[in-house]
Amino acid sequence: MKPTVHDIASHAGVSLATVDRVLNRRPGVSARTREKVDQAVQTLGFVRDVAAANLAKGRTYPLTFLIPSNDNSFMRGLRLALDEAKERAGVERIAIRLVDVPAFDAAALASALKKAAAEQPAGIAFVAVDAPDVAAAAAEIISAGIPLVTLVSDLSGSARDHYAGIDNAAAGRTAASLLGRFTGGRQGAVAVLAGSMLVRDHRERCEAFAFAVAQDFTGLGLLPVLEGRDDPVVVEKLVSALLSSRDDIVGLYSLGAGNRGLVKALERLPAERRPVVVAHELTETTRGALQSGLIDAVLNQDAGHEVRSAIRVLKAKADGLPVVAAQERIRIDIFLKDNLP
Amino acid sequence: MKPTVHDIASHAGVSLATVDRVLNRRPGVSARTREKVDQAVQTLGFVRDVAAANLAKGRTYPLTFLIPSNDNSFMRGLRLALDEAKERAGVERIAIRLVDVPAFDAAALASALKKAAAEQPAGIAFVAVDAPDVAAAAAEIISAGIPLVTLVSDLSGSARDHYAGIDNAAAGRTAASLLGRFTGGRQGAVAVLAGSMLVRDHRERCEAFAFAVAQDFTGLGLLPVLEGRDDPVVVEKLVSALLSSRDDIVGLYSLGAGNRGLVKALERLPAERRPVVVAHELTETTRGALQSGLIDAVLNQDAGHEVRSAIRVLKAKADGLPVVAAQERIRIDIFLKDNLP
DNA sequence: CTGTTAGCGCCTTCAA
DNA sequence: TTGAAGGCGCTAACAG
Numbered sequence: 030m031k032p033t034v035h036d037i038a039s040h041a042g043v044s045l046a047t048v049d050r051v052l053n054r055r056p057g058v059s060a061r062t063r064e065k066v067d068q069a070v071q072t073l074g075f076v077r078d079v080a081a082a083n084l085a086k087g088r089t090y091p092l093t094f095l096i097p098s099n100d101n102s103f104m105r106g107l108r109l110a111l112d113e114a115k116e117r118a119g120v121e122r123i124a125i126r127l128v129d130v131p132a133f134d135a136a137a138l139a140s141a142l143k144k145a146a147a148e149q150p151a152g153i154a155f156v157a158v159d160a161p162d163v164a165a166a167a168a169e170i171i172s173a174g175i176p177l178v179t180l181v182s183d184l185s186g187s188a189r190d191h192y193a194g195i196d197n198a199a200a201g202r203t204a205a206s207l208l209g210r211f212t213g214g215r216q217g218a219v220a221v222l223a224g225s226m227l228v229r230d231h232r233e234r235c236e237a238f239a240f241a242v243a244q245d246f247t248g249l250g251l252l253p254v255l256e257g258r259d260d261p262v263v264v265e266k267l268v269s270a271l272l273s274s275r276d277d278i279v280g281l282y283s284l285g286a287g288n289r290g291l292v293k294a295l296e297r298l299p300a301e302r303r304p305v306v307v308a309h310e311l312t313e314t315t316r317g318a319l320q321s322g323l324i325d326a327v328l329n330q331d332a333g334h335e336v337r338s339a340i341r342v343l344k345a346k347a348d349g350l351p352v353v354a355a356q357e358r359i360r361i362d363i364f365l366k367d368n369l370p
Numbered sequence: 371m372k373p374t375v376h377d378i379a380s381h382a383g384v385s386l387a388t389v390d391r392v393l394n395r396r397p398g399v400s401a402r403t404r405e406k407v408d409q410a411v412q413t414l415g416f417v418r419d420v421a422a423a424n425l426a427k428g429r430t431y432p433l434t435f436l437i438p439s440n441d442n443s444f445m446r447g448l449r450l451a452l453d454e455a456k457e458r459a460g461v462e463r464i465a466i467r468l469v470d471v472p473a474f475d476a477a478a479l480a481s482a483l484k485k486a487a488a489e490q491p492a493g494i495a496f497v498a499v500d501a502p503d504v505a506a507a508a509a510e511i512i513s514a515g516i517p518l519v520t521l522v523s524d525l526s527g528s529a530r531d532h533y534a535g536i537d538n539a540a541a542g543r544t545a546a547s548l549l550g551r552f553t554g555g556r557q558g559a560v561a562v563l564a565g566s567m568l569v570r571d572h573r574e575r576c577e578a579f580a581f582a583v584a585q586d587f588t589g590l591g592l593l594p595v596l597e598g599r600d601d602p603v604v605v606e607k608l609v610s611a612l613l614s615s616r617d618d619i620v621g622l623y624s625l626g627a628g629n630r631g632l633v634k635a636l637e638r639l640p641a642e643r644r645p646v647v648v649a650h651e652l653t654e655t656t657r658g659a660l661q662s663g664l665i666d667a668v669l670n671q672d673a674g675h676e677v678r679s680a681i682r683v684l685k686a687k688a689d690g691l692p693v694v695a696a697q698e699r700i701r702i703d704i705f706l707k708d709n710l711p
Numbered sequence: 712c713t714g715t716t717a718g719c720g721c722c723t724t725c726a727a
Numbered sequence: 728t729t730g731a732a733g734g735c736g737c738t739a740a741c742a743g
Contacts, residue, residue: 031460033735033736033737034736034737034738035736043713043714044713044714044715045714045715045737045738046713046714046715046716046738046739047712047713047714048737049737049738049739050712050713052737053738057712057713058712058713059712059713062712062713076460076461077736077737078425078461078735078736078737079461079737080421080422080424080425080463080736080737081425081719081735081736081737081738082736082737082738083421083719083737084419084421084422084425084719084720084721084735084736084737084738085718085719085736085737085738085739086719086737086738086739087718087719087720087738088719113694117694119372119417120417120419120420122421196709199708199709200709202708202709203706203708203709205708206706206707206708207706210551210552210554210666211551211552212554213551213553213554213555214554241708325551333696333697334697337697350461353454353458355674356674356675356678358711360701360703360711361709362701362703363704363709365544365547365548366547367540367543367544367546367547367582368537368540368541368543368544368702368704370699370701374719374720374721375720375721375722376720384729384730385729385730385731386721386722386730386731387722387723387729387730387731388728388729388730389721390721390722390723391728391729393721393722394722398728398729399728399729400728400729403728403729418720418721419719419720419721421720421721422719422720422721422722422735423720423721423722424721424735425719425720425721425722425735425736425737426720426721426722426723426734426735427721427722427723427735428722428734428735428736429735712743713742713743714741714742714743715740715741715742715743716739716740716741716742717738717739717740717741718737718738718739718740719736719737719738719739720735721734721735722733722734722735723732723733723734723735724731724732724733724734725730725731725732725733726729726730726731726732727728727729727730727731
C-alpha cells in the first residue's frame with residue numbers, strides 16, 4: 030500500500046499538521062523535526078496524492094491565455110481549442126480566462142502580461158511577440174513564481190518555463206525538402222510567401238527554408254520574399270501579380286496564413302503551369318486545396334494539442350510536478366492528400 | 371460554485387446515500403426517487419468529481435497490457451513506453467500489468483485474453499492478431515463490461531471499445547505518394563518489403579500502397595511482395611538478392627520491421643543505383659539511414675502516444691466518461707531528415 | 712514550534 | 728427502499 034501522511038506522521042513521531050508543513054515547505058518547523066519528517070518521507074517512499082491535496086484545498090487552477098485578436102483560421106482554431114478546454118474545465122479543476130491582445134504589438138502584449146500577472150493566476154500562456162519589453166515582462170512573471178508558457182510563437186532568451194509550439198526552423202527545412210523533391214529535378218524559380226518578417230516563427234521558417242533550398246536544390250532559384258500580412262486579399266494580389274509576371278515558377282512555399290487568397294490565385298492558373306505548393310496549417314481552405322491537388326503538402330501544428338499541452342504543463346509547474354517531455358513536444362504534422370484526418 | 375452531491379441531495383429532498391445510488395445506477399431506489407434525483411442533476415447541471423470519487427473509493431485502475439514477445443525495435447519501444455507509464459502509475463492511480471504473448475499466435479492470444487479478463491482488471495489493451503478466436507475472446511470481454519482497447523494492430527468487426535493505432539491504409543497511400551513523387555517521374559520497378567501478409571496492418575498498408583501506385587504513378591511497376599518476417603537477416607538476403615537480380619529498381623517500400631537488414635543491403639549499393647526508400651517506424655536504424663540519405667522518408671507511429679492514449683481511454687471507459695476523440699487519434703508521423711525529433 | 716479538529720466531494724458500511 | 732455516519736489522503740484554521 031502506498032504510504033500516506035499518516036504513515037509518515039507516525040513514523041516520524043509527529044502530527045499530521047507538522048508533516049503537512051514540511052511537505053509544503055511552510056515555515057514554523059524546527060530543523061530537527063523537519064529532518065525527521067524528510068527522513069520518513071525518504072525511507073517510506075512517500076509521494077503525495079495531488080488529487081487528494083487539491084480536493085482538500087478546493088483548489089482550482091486559474092489559467093490566463095493571452096491570444097492575439099487576429100482573425101485567421103489558425104487563431105480561430107486556437108480559440109476553438111480553448112473553448113473545448115473550457116468545457117472540461119470543471120473536471121480538470123481549471124478556470125481558463127482568455128484575454129485578447131492586439132496582434133504583433135509588443136508593447137500591448139507586455140502590458141497585458143503584467144496585468145494578467147497582477148491577478149496571480151496559477152499560470153499564464155501567451156503567443157509571444159519576440160521583443161525586449163515582452164521578455165522583460167515575462168522575466169518578471171517567472172521571478173514572481175507564476176508558471177509561464179509560450180504558445181505557438183516563442184520568446185528568445187528562455188524567459189519562460191516552456192514553449193508549446195513547433196520547431197519552426199525544422200518546419201522550414203522540411204518544406205524545402207518536400208518542395209525540392211516534389212519538383213523532381215526541374216529547374217526554375219521558387220517563391221516564398223510569408224505573413225510578416227517581423228514575426229519570429231515566420232522569420233525562422235523562411236531562413237531555414239532558404240538555407241536548405243540553396244544547399245540541396247541548386248536547380249531552384251529563390252525569389253524575394255512576399256509579405257502577404259496573413260491577409261487573403263493581399264496574398265491573392267501578390268501571388269497573381271507574381272504568376273503573371275513570370276512563367277518559370279516551379280515552387281511556392283506559403284509559410285504564413287491567408288491561404289484563401291493563394292488558392293484563388295492558383296485556381297486561375299492553367300494546370301500545366303501550376304507550381305509545387307507547400308503551405309502551413311491545415312484549414313478548410315488548405316484541406317480542400319490538398320484534395321484538389323492545388324497544394325501538394327501542408328505542414329501543420331495542432332492547436333488543440335498546443336492548448337492541452339500548455340494546460341498540462343502549467344498545472345504540472347503549478348504543482349511542482351515534473352513534465353513528461355516527450356508527451357509535450359509539439360510535432361510538425363505533414364499532410365498529403367493521403368493522410369488527411 | 372459547482373454543485374455537489376449535497377446540493378442535489380437537498381434539492382431532491384433525499385439523502386446523500388440515495389443520490390449516490392442513483393448516480394452510480396445501483397439498485398434499491400424507487401422509480402420516483404430516482405426520477406427526482408435525475409431531475410435535480412439535470413437542473414443543477416451536476417457533474418461528479420471523478421478525483422474525489424476515486425479518492426473515496428480508494429480506487430486504482432488495474433490495467434493489463436498484452437504485448438507480443440517480439441524482439442524488434444518497435445516492440446521494445448512499446449515496452450519502454452509501458453515502463454514509463456508504470457513510473458507515473460502512483461499518481462495516475464493505475465497499476466499496469468504487462469503480459470507477454472507469443473507473436474502472431476491467435477490461439478495463444480485468445481487464451482491470454484481470457485486469462486487476463488478472469489482477473490477482472492479495470493481495462494485490457496492488446497496488440498490484436500486478426501483472427502476469429504481472438505475476436506470471440508474480445509467480444510466476451512466486452513460483454514463482461516471490461517473496457518478493451520486494441521493497440522497498434524486492430525481487430526476486424528469492432529469487438530473492442532477503441533483502437534489505439536494508426537490508419538494503415540492511409541499509411542500505405544502516403545508511402546505511395548511520397549515514393550512516387552520522390553522518384554520524380556523516373557520509370558522503373560518498385561519493391562515492397564513486408565513482414566508477413568498474415569498480419570493485418572501489413573496487409574492493409576500493402577494493399578493501399580499497391581492501389582495508389584497503380585493509380586497515380588503509371589511509370590512505376592510493382593514487384594511481388596517480399597516477406598522478410600520482420601527479421602533483419604532474412605530481409606538483408608531478400609533485398610540483396612533482389613537488387614543484384616535487376617537494376618531497374620527505383621523505389622522500395624519497407625512496411626514492416628527488420629530494417630537493419632534493409633540498410634545493410636542498401637549500403638552495398640553504389641550511390642547512383644540507390645532507390646527511393648520509404649520505411650516504417652523511427653528507430654536507431656531508420657534514423658541513421660534517414661540522416662545518411664539511405665532512406666528518404668519514415669512513417670512512424672509513436673508508441674508512447676499509443677500507450678498513453680490506451681491508458682486514458684481505458685480509464686475514461688472505466689469511469690463511463692467520454693473520450694476526446696481528437697486527442698486520441700494516433701497520427702501517422704512523417705519524418706524526413708529535416709524534422710527528426 | 713506543534714497538535715487537534717474539521718472538512719474537500721464522494722462512496723460505503725450498517726441500521727432503520 | 729432509504730438514511731446516518733465514517734472515512735479516503737490531504738489541508739487549514741485554531742488552539743496550545
